[in-house]
Amino acid sequence: MTSTDVRTDAEDSGPSGYAAARLRLLQEEAQSGPPRRSALAELTDDWLAGLFGAGATELRGASLVAVGGYGRGELSPRSDLDLLLLHDGSDERAVAALADRIWYPVWDLGLALDHSVRTPAEARKTAGEDLKVQLGLLDARHIAGDLGLTAGLRTAVLADWRNQAPKRLPELQELCAERAERQGELQYLLEPDLKEARGGLRDATALRAVAASWLADAPREGLAEARRRLLDVRDALHLTTGRATDRLALQEQDQVAAELGLLDADTLLRQVYEAARVISYASDVTWREVGRVLRSRAVRPRLRAMLGGGKPAPERSPLAEGVVEQDGEVVLARAAKPDRDPVLPLRAAAAAAQAGLPLSLHAVRRLAAAARPLPTPWPAEAREQLVTLLGSGRPTVDVWEALEAEGLITHLLPDWERVRCRPQRNAVHIWTVDRHLIETAVRASELTRRVHRPDLLLVAALLHDIGKGWPGDHSVAGEIIAKDVAARIGFDRDDVAVLSTLVRHHLLLVDTATRRDLEDPATVRSVADAVGSPGTLELLHALTESDALATGPAAWSSWRASLVSELVQRVEAVFAGDAPEEPEPGETSAEQERLAIEAFRTGGPVLSLRAQTEAAAGEKDEKADPEPLGVELLIAVPDQAGVLPAVAGVLAMHRLTVRTAELGTFDLPDSVEGSVLLLNWRVAAEYGSLPQAARLRADLVRALDGSLDIAGRLAERDAAYPRRRGVVAPPPRVTVAAAASRHATVIEVRAQDAPGLLHRIGRALEDAHVRVRSAHVSTLGANAVDAFYVTGPQGAPLPGDEAASVARKLEEMLRG
Numbered sequence: 001m002t003s004t005d006v007r008t009d010a011e012d013s014g015p016s017g018y019a020a021a022r023l024r025l026l027q028e029e030a031q032s033g034p035p036r037r038s039a040l041a042e043l044t045d046d047w048l049a050g051l052f053g054a055g056a057t058e059l060r061g062a063s064l065v066a067v068g069g070y071g072r073g074e075l076s077p078r079s080d081l082d083l084l085l086l087h088d089g090s091d092e093r094a095v096a097a098l099a100d101r102i103w104y105p106v107w108d109l110g111l112a113l114d115h116s117v118r119t120p121a122e123a124r125k126t127a128g129e130d131l132k133v134q135l136g137l138l139d140a141r142h143i144a145g146d147l148g149l150t151a152g153l154r155t156a157v158l159a160d161w162r163n164q165a166p167k168r169l170p171e172l173q174e175l176c177a178e179r180a181e182r183q184g185e186l187q188y189l190l191e192p193d194l195k196e197a198r199g200g201l202r203d204a205t206a207l208r209a210v211a212a213s214w215l216a217d218a219p220r221e222g223l224a225e226a227r228r229r230l231l232d233v234r235d236a237l238h239l240t241t242g243r244a245t246d247r248l249a250l251q252e253q254d255q256v257a258a259e260l261g262l263l264d265a266d267t268l269l270r271q272v273y274e275a276a277r278v279i280s281y282a283s284d285v286t287w288r289e290v291g292r293v294l295r296s297r298a299v300r301p302r303l304r305a306m307l308g309g310g311k312p313a314p315e316r317s318p319l320a321e322g323v324v325e326q327d328g329e330v331v332l333a334r335a336a337k338p339d340r341d342p343v344l345p346l347r348a349a350a351a352a353a354q355a356g357l358p359l360s361l362h363a364v365r366r367l368a369a370a371a372r373p374l375p376t377p378w379p380a381e382a383r384e385q386l387v388t389l390l391g392s393g394r395p396t397v398d399v400w401e402a403l404e405a406e407g408l409i410t411h412l413l414p415d416w417e418r419v420r421c422r423p424q425r426n427a428v429h430i431w432t433v434d435r436h437l438i439e440t441a442v443r444a445s446e447l448t449r450r451v452h453r454p455d456l457l458l459v460a461a462l463l464h465d466i467g468k469g470w471p472g473d474h475s476v477a478g479e480i481i482a483k484d485v486a487a488r489i490g491f492d493r494d495d496v497a498v499l500s501t502l503v504r505h506h507l508l509l510v511d512t513a514t515r516r517d518l519e520d521p522a523t524v525r526s527v528a529d530a531v532g533s534p535g536t537l538e539l540l541h542a543l544t545e546s547d548a549l550a551t552g553p554a555a556w557s558s559w560r561a562s563l564v565s566e567l568v569q570r571v572e573a574v575f576a577g578d579a580p581e582e583p584e585p586g587e588t589s590a591e592q593e594r595l596a597i598e599a600f601r602t603g604g605p606v607l608s609l610r611a612q613t614e615a616a617a618g619e620k621d622e623k624a625d626p627e628p629l630g631v632e633l634l635i636a637v638p639d640q641a642g643v644l645p646a647v648a649g650v651l652a653m654h655r656l657t658v659r660t661a662e663l664g665t666f667d668l669p670d671s672v673e674g675s676v677l678l679l680n681w682r683v684a685a686e687y688g689s690l691p692q693a694a695r696l697r698a699d700l701v702r703a704l705d706g707s708l709d710i711a712g713r714l715a716e717r718d719a720a721y722p723r724r725r726g727v728v729a730p731p732p733r734v735t736v737a738a739a740a741s742r743h744a745t746v747i748e749v750r751a752q753d754a755p756g757l758l759h760r761i762g763r764a765l766e767d768a769h770v771r772v773r774s775a776h777v778s779t780l781g782a783n784a785v786d787a788f789y790v791t792g793p794q795g796a797p798l799p800g801d802e803a804a805s806v807a808r809k810l811e812e813m814l815r816g
Contacts, residue, residue: 018047019109026077026239033232040075041066048083048102049144055101056145061088062095063145064102065153068114071139076235078244080112082136086149089119112244120153127157131171134161135209158212165213166294173287176206186276188431190269190423194234195246199276201230203283216289218282219361226275233272236260248272266423273421273432281405284398285361292327319351329360338370345371345408346385352399353392359402368406377490383455386412386489390441390458391448400438415481418469428783430552433468439550440464440543447542452535456495459486460502460543467503479504498536502543505530509544513563514778515748515787517662518570520741527567528574537575541568559659559682560778592634596666596676599636605700607635609693631690635679637704639665643677644772645762646703649710650696652756653717655686661758661775714756734811736803737787744773744789745798747807751814753784764813765790768806770798 025031025039045066052064068082069075085102087095099117106113118126127134137157142150161168180198187199195201204227207218234246236259241252248256253265262268316324322336322344330352338344345367352359374382389396403409410417419433431439444461448454463485467478482503486496508530516523531537544564548556591608599606610632633651637643644663651658659682666676702708732751740746749761758777765772765788773789790806792798798806 018043032235034074034228037074037076037231037235040077041070041073044070044075044081045143048081048106051102051105052098052144055098056094059091059094059098061090061146061149062086062098063147063149064143065150066141066143067136068139071136071141073141074231076231077238078112078242079238080114080244081106082114083116083143084123084137084140085115085117086123086145086153087117087119088146088149120149120156123153124156124160127160128164131168131175134168135172135205138209138212161209162213162215165215166297169210169213169215169290170294172206172209173290176203176283176287185280187273187280187421188435190425190427191247191249192272192276193247194230194237194272197276199280199283201227201234201246203279204230207279207282207286210286210290216286216293218286222278223282226278229271229275230279232260233268266425269423270421273423277401277405277421281401284358284401288329288358292329319355320347323348323351325355325357326360328357329363330355330357331360331363332366338367339372342372342374343379343382343385345403345412346382346389349399349403350385350388350392353389353395356395359399361402364402364406364408368408368411371408371411374412376488378488380490383490387455387458390462391445391454393445394442396442396445397435397438404434413485415466415469415485419466422469424468426783428552428554431550433465436550437462437465440546443546443549444542447546451538451542453495453498453539456498456502457539457542457546459489459491460499460506460539461546463499464503464506464543464547475504475507498539501530501532501536502540505540506543506547509540509564509567510548510560513567514560515776515785516740516746517744517774517776517789518563518567520743520789522740522742524567524570524574526740528571531571534572534575537568537571541565559684592636592666592678592680595634595636596668596678599638599676600668600674603638605635605637605697605704607633607693607697607700609633609690609696631683633679633681633683633696635681635700636666637677637679637700639675639677640704642704642763642766643679644775645759645766646700646710647679647681648762649714649756649759650699650703650708651681651683652759653699653710653713654691654696655688655755656683656691657686658683658758658775658777660777663772663774710759711756714759718755732811732814734807734814736800736807741789741797743797744791745803747788747790747803747810749784749786749788749810749814751784757784758786760813761786761788761810764810765806768809769793770806771795 021043022040025036025043028036031039048064056062063086065071065084065086066082067084069079070082075081083102085095085099095117099115103113103115116123116126123133123137127137134157137153138161140150140154140157176198179196179202183193183197183200185199186192186194186197189197193200204223207223211217233248233256236256237245237248237252240255240259248269250265253268257263257265257268260268262271316326316331316333318324318333319330322333322338322341324331324333330348332338332344332348336344341347348359348363348367389399392399400409404420410420416434419437422433424431424433424436429436440461441458444457448457451457460482463478463482465474465478466481466485467474467476470477470481479500483496483500486499491499508527512523512527518524531540541564545556545561548560595606595608635647644661648658648661660680661682662680664678664680666678668675699708703710730752732749734750735748737746737748751757758775762772770790771793773791775789776787778785790798792802797803
């Protein structure tokens with residue numbers, strides 16, 4: 001059935017015919033994208049024109065006008081109908097009756113309607129007072145009635161817009177900035193709003209408005225295609241959900257991808273991000289041009305008066321060979337020859353970033369059009385300019401995005417294509433892979449004074465996740481790519497080896513520090529063996545911090561920083577020839593000994609809370625306010641079963657987050673029967689203040705004697721809060737870490753974090769009749785990554801088959 005047939009059916013059948021024709025149109029698999037949106041708009045035009053004609057048989061001086069998206073002829077399946085009933089004011093009663101004849105059938109069909117009834121003068125006055133109304137009228141399109149009335153309004157509104165542009169465009173820019181602040185950047189969000197987020201459909205509409213002002217224009221290349229792609233995704237979202245929504249929720253992305261014929265949700269997100277990036281970059285360039293034009297208009301009359309007329313030549317200041325600053329932008333010098341100077345793109349980019357200025361659109365396009373490939377290996381100047389660009393701090397981001405918008409980054413680094421706009425389905429990460437790499441370089445630029453080879457640190461920051469575009473472990477894949485890239489850009493063999501080691505082990509320090517027992521010599525030696533040298537360790541320490549800070553707020557904290565620093569100090573000692581000593585069994589501090597004796601004397605748990613600060617760890621300036629690392633909770637309790645789950649459960653009840661946990665036995669004198677368990681925990685309040693030690697002790701006494709139903713209390717609390725629908729968490733995974741310690745078996749747990757998780761794990765380990773020697777607890781976003789050092793009842797590591805059995809049963813418990 002053709003769109004003409006559909007429209008004819010609608011005309012013959014009235015509102016019910018329109019509804020049926022509309023449904024058939026939306027169900028046609030052969031028609032989608034712009035043709036379907038246009039056909040839906042035409043079908044709706046014909047129906048509304050029929051309603052208008054039936055109700056305006058004797059009315060003159062009135063017209064029905066589509067505005068906004070409908071005015072552009074772009075109707076998505078669940079789009080609002082934006083309508084203006086325009087009239088000359090001669091018969092307001094008849095106009096009101098006509099409005100009812102149009103609006104009510106629309107409402108009866110359940111269609112969303114944004115409507116108004118105005119004279120041309122009223123419409124212009126409202127537009128002058130409300131920027132959003134004015135933007136909608138810029139796309140006004142005649143549907144029915146007095147064509148001259150509609151045409152007159154269009155002409156007047158466009159004239160008003162162009163006359164008022166110097167005042168209204170800054171207002172529009174501020175509106176866009178406020179919306180971006182609220183909604184975030186479309187090109188990085190896991191659940192983006194296709195319309196409202198920065199780089200979305202609203203920004204595309206704003207660019208049309210700027211072009212209509214004749215004051216400035218947006219870069220046209222790729223803009224129409226980017227906008228079409230976002231509209232196609234919105235259409236598919238409306239069809240799959242049956243709702244008028246613009247938010248691409250996680251649970252709907254697979255269906256939307258299938259509707260569009262795409263491979264998977266990641267492919268969908270990547271296309272959305274690419275489109276958003278085009279619109280965002282066009283917006284940046286356009287608003288910069290608007291500002292330049294408005295500044296020029298403000299200054300020019302005064303200059304003409306001073307100089308006696310004539311247009312002054314723009315001032316050009318040299319920045320580097322072939323690169324100058326002009327009017328707040330970096331442009332190419334008149335004598336520059338990009339077709340003969342393959343280093344010029346990097347030199348211009350480095351100069352712009354160092355000066356904190358944007359690269360002009362014309363300069364980037366000229367460089368892209370004339371760029372010659374660099375020889376392999378790169379000349380020293382090219383490598384130095386890349387390092388300078390990466391080390392320029394925050395300005396690097398905008399310059400890099402300008403190069404990427406014109407394809408210069410993949411021209412220089414072909415491996416970049418696999419990570420470009422690649423989503424990261426991890427709540428900890430706030431950036432796509434490529435932006436995360438640049439953010440890491442920005443963070444690393446702040447740490448270059450801490451290392452002897454800042455160039456290696458910056459290049460490692462750029463490459464550390466380059467393997468995420470390939471199957472398998474991204475660190476392993478990245479090591480291979482890093483070797484190739486480092487050699488291609490001109491590093492010598494030794495530097496290539498260091499860079500590949502940094503990429504291969506960029507997660508080593510933070511993973512080891514948060515999941516392994518730093519008192520175990522095997523832990524420290526394994527890190528020293530992997531890193532290889534003090535110089536590489538220094539770089540890896542800085543890279544670890546840069547990577548974590550660039551990931552997101554959940555990836556780095558004072559606590560993690562202190563653990564990583566402690567590990568680095570221990571590895572440095574190994575490199576200095578000071579082998580780590582085996583820990584003395586039963587070695588305790590005076591405070592622990594005091595608590596143990598008190599617990600034995602009283603026959604019950606004894607505990608103390610003591611705050612730890614970053615200043616104590618030597619991480620901050622003495623004058624700075626110390627940042628809490630958490631609270632040290634020391635517990636001594638007569639040896640008995642169930643201590644770990646009891647303590648973990650009580651802490652969960654009091655909303656205390658566990659960061660580390662160490663368990664050991666205090667040996668009483670030979671003449672005394674029995675032993676005392678010592679637990680050294682680092683905890684922090686989820687929110688609010690810490691509970692009193694007396695309350696913790698009272699609940700712990702009840703938990704140990706069985707009178708406190710921890711599982712029931714946690715379940716009640718969980719049930720009191722309604723569950724939000726969200727992405728289904730991946731299943732938990734429990735593994736045995738081979739050769740991680742000579743003294744214990746290390747069982748690693750990766751699961752969705754939840755209140756009482758450590759309590760449940762502790763109960764399961766107790767049921768398996770294993771003894772927990774220490775626990776290293778880490779939470780990254782919604783993910784818990786915990787390691788438990790366990791032994792058999794006699795204190796020896798578990799045999800291989802028994803360890804595997806414990807891990808399997810623990811995983812089954814967590815899955816259940």
